[in-house]
Amino acid sequence: MRHVITALNRKLLRDLWNIKGQLVAIIFVMASGISSFVLSFGVIDSLELGRDIYYDRSEFADVWASAKRVPEDVKEQIQEINGVAQVETRVTFGATIQVDGMDEPATGRILSVPDSREPILNKLHLLQGRMLRPDEEDAILAGEPFVIAHDFVLGDSVDMVVNGHKRSLKIVGVVLSPEYVLSMAPGALFPDDKRFGVFWMSRRALEAAVDMDGAFNDVALRLSRGADLDEVKSRVDTILKPYGGLISYDRSEQMSNWFVQSELDQLTTTGTITPIIFLCVAAFLVNVVMTRQVATQRVQIGMLKAVGYNETEIAFHYLRMVMVIVTLGSIIGLTAGAWLGTGLLNLYGEYYRFPDLKYTYSVDVMILSVAFSAAAATAGTWIAMKQAASLPPAEAMRPEAPTEFRETLLERLDIDKFFSFLSRIVLRQVERRPIRALLSSIGVGFALSILIFANSMTDSLNYMMNVQYDMGNREDVFLSFVEPRHKSALEEIRAMPGVLRVEPLRDVPVKLSHGHLNKRTGITGIIPDPDLHRILGADLNPVDISGGGFVLSRKLAELLGAQVGDIIKADVLEERRPELNLTVSAIYDEFLGIGAYMDIEKINSLLNEGPVITGAALKIDPNWTGPLYRNIKLVPSIIGMTIMTKMREIFETIMDENMMRMMAVYIVFAGFIAFGVIYNTARIAFSERSRELASLRVLGLTKGEVAYILFGELAIVVFVAIPMGMLIGYGLVAGMVASLDTELFRMPFVINNDTYAYAVIIVLLSVLLSFYLVWRQVDNIDLVTAQKGVE
Numbered sequence: 001m002r003h004v005i006t007a008l009n010r011k012l013l014r015d016l017w018n019i020k021g022q023l024v025a026i027i028f029v030m031a032s033g034i035s036s037f038v039l040s041f042g043v044i045d046s047l048e049l050g051r052d053i054y055y056d057r058s059e060f061a062d063v064w065a066s067a068k069r070v071p072e073d074v075k076e077q078i079q080e081i082n083g084v085a086q087v088e089t090r091v092t093f094g095a096t097i098q099v100d101g102m103d104e105p106a107t108g109r110i111l112s113v114p115d116s117r118e119p120i121l122n123k124l125h126l127l128q129g130r131m132l133r134p135d136e137e138d139a140i141l142a143g144e145p146f147v148i149a150h151d152f153v154l155g156d157s158v159d160m161v162v163n164g165h166k167r168s169l170k171i172v173g174v175v176l177s178p179e180y181v182l183s184m185a186p187g188a189l190f191p192d193d194k195r196f197g198v199f200w201m202s203r204r205a206l207e208a209a210v211d212m213d214g215a216f217n218d219v220a221l222r223l224s225r226g227a228d229l230d231e232v233k234s235r236v237d238t239i240l241k242p243y244g245g246l247i248s249y250d251r252s253e254q255m256s257n258w259f260v261q262s263e264l265d266q267l268t269t270t271g272t273i274t275p276i277i278f279l280c281v282a283a284f285l286v287n288v289v290m291t292r293q294v295a296t297q298r299v300q301i302g303m304l305k306a307v308g309y310n311e312t313e314i315a316f317h318y319l320r321m322v323m324v325i326v327t328l329g330s331i332i333g334l335t336a337g338a339w340l341g342t343g344l345l346n347l348y349g350e351y352y353r354f355p356d357l358k359y360t361y362s363v364d365v366m367i368l369s370v371a372f373s374a375a376a377a378t379a380g381t382w383i384a385m386k387q388a389a390s391l392p393p394a395e396a397m398r399p400e401a402p403t404e405f406r407e408t409l410l411e412r413l414d415i416d417k418f419f420s421f422l423s424r425i426v427l428r429q430v431e432r433r434p435i436r437a438l439l440s441s442i443g444v445g446f447a448l449s450i451l452i453f454a455n456s457m458t459d460s461l462n463y464m465m466n467v468q469y470d471m472g473n474r475e476d477v478f479l480s481f482v483e484p485r486h487k488s489a490l491e492e493i494r495a496m497p498g499v500l501r502v503e504p505l506r507d508v509p510v511k512l513s514h515g516h517l518n519k520r521t522g523i524t525g526i527i528p529d530p531d532l533h534r535i536l537g538a539d540l541n542p543v544d545i546s547g548g549g550f551v552l553s554r555k556l557a558e559l560l561g562a563q564v565g566d567i568i569k570a571d572v573l574e575e576r577r578p579e580l581n582l583t584v585s586a587i588y589d590e591f592l593g594i595g596a597y598m599d600i601e602k603i604n605s606l607l608n609e610g611p612v613i614t615g616a617a618l619k620i621d622p623n624w625t626g627p628l629y630r631n632i633k634l635v636p637s638i639i640g641m642t643i644m645t646k647m648r649e650i651f652e653t654i655m656d657e658n659m660m661r662m663m664a665v666y667i668v669f670a671g672f673i674a675f676g677v678i679y680n681t682a683r684i685a686f687s688e689r690s691r692e693l694a695s696l697r698v699l700g701l702t703k704g705e706v707a708y709i710l711f712g713e714l715a716i717v718v719f720v721a722i723p724m725g726m727l728i729g730y731g732l733v734a735g736m737v738a739s740l741d742t743e744l745f746r747m748p749f750v751i752n753n754d755t756y757a758y759a760v761i762i763v764l765l766s767v768l769l770s771f772y773l774v775w776r777q778v779d780n781i782d783l784v785t786a787q788k789g790v791e
Contacts, residue, residue, distance in 0.1 A: 008309075008317045015297070015321060021773065022683045027329040029676035030373050032669035034333025035340065037276070037369040038362075039665065042341040043348065044268055045362050050354040051181070051260060058123040058178040061088070061220035062229070062251060065236050068244030069215045078219060081235045083227025088121040089216035091206045094482065094639050096161040097197060099150055103629040106146075106195045107185055107640045108160065111218075112203040113141070121220045122179050124200065125355045129154045129173035137205040141173040144353060145183045146197025158199075163210045164636045175200070176353050181256045183353075185640055190650045191351065195641075246573045247511055253520055260352060262744040269739045277450060277732060306393035319378060326374040334366055340665055422705055426712035437713070440681045441721040444763065447674035448725025451759035453732040454667040456751045460737070461652075463750040464591045469648045471540060472590075475503070475532040475617035479632070480640040484612040489637070493616055496631045498624025503532045505615040506600045508607070509573040510580075514560040521556065523570065525600030532617040535597055538589050548602040549585030555743060556594040557587045572607065580606055592745045674763055679770040682714050686774050711771055718767055722760055729759070 016023060054060075072089065079087045090112045097106040113119055115134040124131070127144055142152065152158070157168045177198065185196040207213045219240075223232060233248040240248075251257050297318075304314050342359040349357045430437045479493065487504055494502050506525030511518055526533055528546040535543040535551060545551055552562060562568060562584055570580040582598075604612060620628060632638055686693075693706045733751055740747040 008313070011300075012317060012320055012324075016324060019683075019687075022680050023325065025676035025679045025683075026325055027332065028672045029680075030325065030329030030377070031333035031336060032672045032676075033280075034330060034369045034373060035337040036665070036669050038334055038337030038365055039341045039344065041365040042337065042359060042362055043345050044264065045365070046341075046345050046358065046360040047264060047267070047348060047352065047354075049360055050352075050357040051264075053356060054125075054181075054354050055178055058125065059086075059119075059121045059222060060178040060251070060257075061121045062223045063221040063233060063236065063248055064219070064250075064254060065221075065233075065240055065248035066092075066218050066246050067240045069212065069217055070219075070240060070243040070245070072214050072216060074239065074243070075216075075219070077239050078221070078236060081232055081239075083223050083232050084221050085224040085227075086120050086222040088119055088220045090218050090220070091203065091210065091212045091216055092218045093162065093206065093210045095199075096633070096636070096639065098159040098161070098166075098633055102150075102194075103626045104195065104643060105629065105633040105638070105641055106197065108146070108197045108199055109185075110140075110160075110162065110199045110201055110206060112206040113200045115203050121222055122177060125176040127174045127176060129171070131173055132200070132202050134202070135204055136172075136202050137208075138167070138169055139172045139202070140169045141175045141200040142171045143180055143183055143198040144174050144176055145191070145193035147171070147174050149193040149197075161636055165209070167209070169199070169201075176355055179254070179256055181353050182259050182351065184255060184259065185642075186255075190647060192646065192650055195643075195646070241577075246509070247520065247571070249520065259744065262742055263352075266740060266742055266744065269736075277453070302393045315382065319382075322374070322377045326370070326377055329373065330370045333369070344665075422708050423712065425709050426716065429709075429713055430716055437717055437720075440714075440717045441724060443677045443681065444674075444718055444721035445725035445728055447670065447677045447766075448721060448759050448763050449728035449732055450670040451667065451674060451762055452726065452729030452751065452755060453736070454670055455755045455758055456729075456733045457747075459750045459752045459755055460747045463748050464745070465648060465652065467536065467540065467748075468591055469644060472534050472536050473532075473617075473644060474534065474619075476620045476622075476644055477618040477628075478505075478615060478642040478644065479618065479638055480507075480615040480642075481613070481637050482639045483637070484609070484614050485637060487611040487613050489613065490616060492635075493618065496628055498621040498628040499618055500621055501532065501619035503527055503530050503617045504600060504613040505533065505617060506603055506612065507614045508603060510596075511571040511573060512556070512560060512596065513569040513571070514562045514566060517560050519556065519559050519594070520573075521594055521596060523550075523596045523598055523603060525598050525603040528599055530617075532619055535588050535590075537586075543586050543588045543597075545585075545597055545599050547585075548599055550582040551586045551588055551597045552584055553590040553593075553595045554587050555590070555741070555746060556596060557584070559594070559743070563587075578607065590746075591748060594743055671762060671766075675766040675769065678714075678718070678763070678766045679773065681717065682711075682770045682774045685714060686710060686777060707775055710774070714767070714771070718763070722763070725759070725763070726756060729756075 070089075075087055075089050078084065092109060092111045095108045095110055097108045099106055113124070113132060118124075118131070124141065129141075132139055132141060140158070142158070146152075152171055154171060154174070157170050159166060159168050161167075180198045182191050183193060183196060183198055184191050201209075207215075219236075221232070221236070223229065229250055233250065236248045237245060239245075252261070301314060304317075305311075338359065338361060345357065345359045481489070484506070490502050490504055493499060504525075504527065508523045508525070509520075510523050511520050524533075526535075526545065528544070529542070535545065537543050543551055550568065552560070552568075557563065560568065564584050564587060566584050568582050568584060570582055572578050572580065600613070601611070604610065629641075632641055689710060693710060696706055696709070697703070730751065734749060737747045737749045
C-alpha cells in the first residue's frame with residue numbers, strides 16, 4: 001500500500017506541475033468567488049453586530065414623540081401606560097451655526113441632558129473631554145462628525161443663534177449618540193457633517209434659552225418585553241395631543257436608525273446577490289474545468305486500471321488533486337476576503353458612527369463558501385473520473401473515438417464547399433461535441449455577464465444623478481424656515497444679492513393611510529408648472545399638478561397600495577391636526593426618497609391657512625454666492641439651507657466610497673474569472689487534441705494551420721458566448737435593479753453601450769492573451785512525444 005500511495009503521490013505532483021498554468025487560473029477563479037462571498041457577508045455581519053451592541057449598551061429607546069410644550073408632570077401619565085418600562089423627557093431645539101471661514105450657514109440640533117445624572121435612555125458615548133457639569137450654561141457636548149468636519153478641538157467656542165439670540169458655547173466634550181449614528185438634518189437624504197451638527201446642553205440651560213422652564217417638547221420611551229407597541233404609541237398620542245403632540249414613532253421610523261437599516265438592507269441586497277452570483281459562476285466554471293481536465297487523463301486512468309489500481313484508489317487520487325485546488329483557492333479567497341472586508345468596513349465606519357466597529361469573521365459564511373466550491377469541483381471530477389474508470393482498461397487507453405460518424409449539418413445543407421477544409425474540421429468538431437462547446441460558451445458568457453453587471457452600477461448612478469439634479473431639482477439652493485411664514489417673505493429673499501429666481505414651497509408633515517396601510521411622510525406644495533423644483537414622470541416630462549391634484553411617488557403609492565383615482569386619508573401632524581381626504585391624480589417616478597405633491601394654494605386652502613410657505617427654491621448667480629450666504633446667515637427665521645451641488649457631491653462620494661468601491665473589487669474579480677475561464681478552455685482544448693494536432697503536423701500541416709484548427713473552435717465558443725453573456729448580464733442587472741427598490745432610493749435600469757463594449761473588450765483581450773500562451777505550447781509540440789499520448 002505504501003508503494004501504491006507513493007506512486008500515486010508522485011503522479012499527483014507531476015500532474016499538478018504539468019498543469020501549473022491551468023492550476024493557477026482555476027485557483028484564482030475559485031478564490032474570486034470565495035473572496036467576494038466572505039467580503040460581502042463579513043461586512044454586513046460586522047455592521048449589524050456593531051449596531052446591535054451599541055444600541056444595547058446605550059439603552060436605545062423604542063418609542064419617541066414630540067410636542068409643542070408639555071408640563072413635566074405629564075411624564076407620570078406616560079410612565080403609567082401598560083408596557084412602558086422607562087421614560088426620558090427632554091428639550092430639543094434647532095439652531096443656526098456660524099462657523100468662521102465658512103460663508104454658508106450651518107444648522108444644528110440641540111438636545112438637553114439631565115443636570116445631575118446621565119441619561120436613562122440614548123446614553124452618550126464620550127470620546128474626548130468630559131461630560132457636562134450641573135447648571136453649566138455656556139458649555140456643550142458636540143457630536144464627533146461636526147467636530148471632525150471643522151477641525152474643532154476641546155475648548156473651542158461655537159457661535160449659534162438659538163431662539164433668536166446669538167450665543168457663544170464652549171465645547172467641553174466630544175460624543176457619539178445612538179440617535180445620530182448618521183447625523184442628518186431634518187428632511188435631508190444624506191449626512192452633511194460640515195453643515196449640520198448635533199449638540200447637547202444642560203437641561204436647565206436649554207430650558208432657559210428656549211423658554212421651556214418646567215416643560216418638555218420631546219420624550220423617549222423604553223418598552224418592557226412583550227409590550228404592545230401600537231397600543232403604547234396610541235396612548236402616548238392621546239396624552240400629548242392637547243399639547244400639540246405629533247404622532248409618536250418607533251425605531252423603524254427614527255431617522256438615523258431608518259437610514260442605517262435602509263443602507264443595511266441595500267447592502268444586504270448588493271452584498272448577497274452579487275457574491276452568490278460570483279460563487280455560483282466560479283463553482284460552475286471549476287466544475288466544467290475539472291470535468292474536462294480529468295477527461296484529458298482518460299488514457300492514464302486506463303493504464304492505472306491495467307496495472308491493478310481499483311476505482312476507489314483512482315478516485316481518491318483525483319480527489320486529492322481537487323483538494324489541493326480547493327485548499328489553495330480557499331486560503332487565498334478567505335485571506336483576500338477578510339483583508340478587503342476589513343478595509344471596506346473602515347470606510348463604512350467613516351459614515352456609521354459606532355463606537356466598536358470591528359470586522360467579524362463569520363465561520364458559517366466561510367464554511368459555506370468553501371464547501372460550495374469544493375462540492376462543485378468534486379462533482380465535476382467525480383463525474384469525469386467515473387466515466388473514464390467505467391471503461392475496460394484496453395478501451396480507456398485508446399484515445400476517445402468520435403461518438404458519431406455521419407454527415408455534418410454543412411454537408412447535409414450542401415454548403416460545405418464554401419468552407420476551406422480547415423474550417424470544416426473546426427465546424428465538425430464543434431457539431432460532434434455540442435454539449436462541451438455549449439458549456440464552454442456558457443462559462444465565457446457568465447464571465448462576460450458579471451463584467452456587465454459590475455460596470456452597470458456606474459451607468460445607473462450617473463443617470464439617476466442627471467435626472468434628479470439636472471432635470472428635476474434644478475434649484476441651486478433650498479431654504480427652510482423655523483415656522484411657516486407669509487409668502488411675502490419671498491420678496492425679502494428675492495432682494496438678496498445674487499438671487500435670480502425664487503419659487504415658494506410648503507411642506508406639511510402627514511400620516512397617509514389607505515385601507516390598512518399607512519406611511520408617515522410629508523406633502524410638498526409647489527406652484528403649477530415650476531421651473532426649479534419639478535416633478536418628472538416616467539417619460540421625464542413634468543407632471544401637471546394644476547387643478548388641485550394629489551401626486552404620489554411610485555414607491556409611496558406601492559407602500560400604500562394606491563392607484564390613480566384612490567382616496568388617501570391624510571392626518572396632518574401640525575397645528576390643529578386636521579384630517580384630509582385626497583384623491584390621487586397621478587403617480588410619478590422618483591429615485592430618491594418618497595414624496596407627495598400638491599398645488600401650494602390648494603394645500604393651504606385645505607388647511608384653512610392663508611398664503612404661507614415653509615421654504616423656498618432659489619436659482620442664484622454663482623458669482624454672488626459669498627454675499628448671498630452671508631445675508632442668509634443674518635435672517636433668524638431661516639433654519640436650514642441646502643446647497644444642491646453639495647448634496648450631489650455628498651451622494652456621489654458616499655456611493656463612490658461604499659457601493660462603487662465594492663463594485664470595483666467585483667470588477668477585478670470578474671476580470672480574474674474571465675481570464676481564468678478562457679485560458680482554461682483554451683489550454684484544455686489543446687490538451688484534449690494535442691495528439692490529433694501532432695498527427696496533422698506529421699501529415700504536413702503548418703503550425704499556423706494547426707493553430708487555426710485549435711483556435712477556430714475557441715473562436716466559435718467566444719462568438720456564441722458574447723451575445724449569451726450580454727443577455728445574462730442584462731438579466732442580472734434587471735434583477736439587481738428590482739431588488740434595490742427601497743424607500744431610500746431606487747436604482748434605474750440603465751446599461752450604456754460602452755459598458756457592453758468594455759466587457760467585450762476585456763473578454764477579447766483575455767482571449768488574445770490565452771491564445772498567445774497556448775500558442776507558445778502549440779509552437780513547441782514534440783511530435784514524437786505527442787504521438788505516444790501516454791506517460
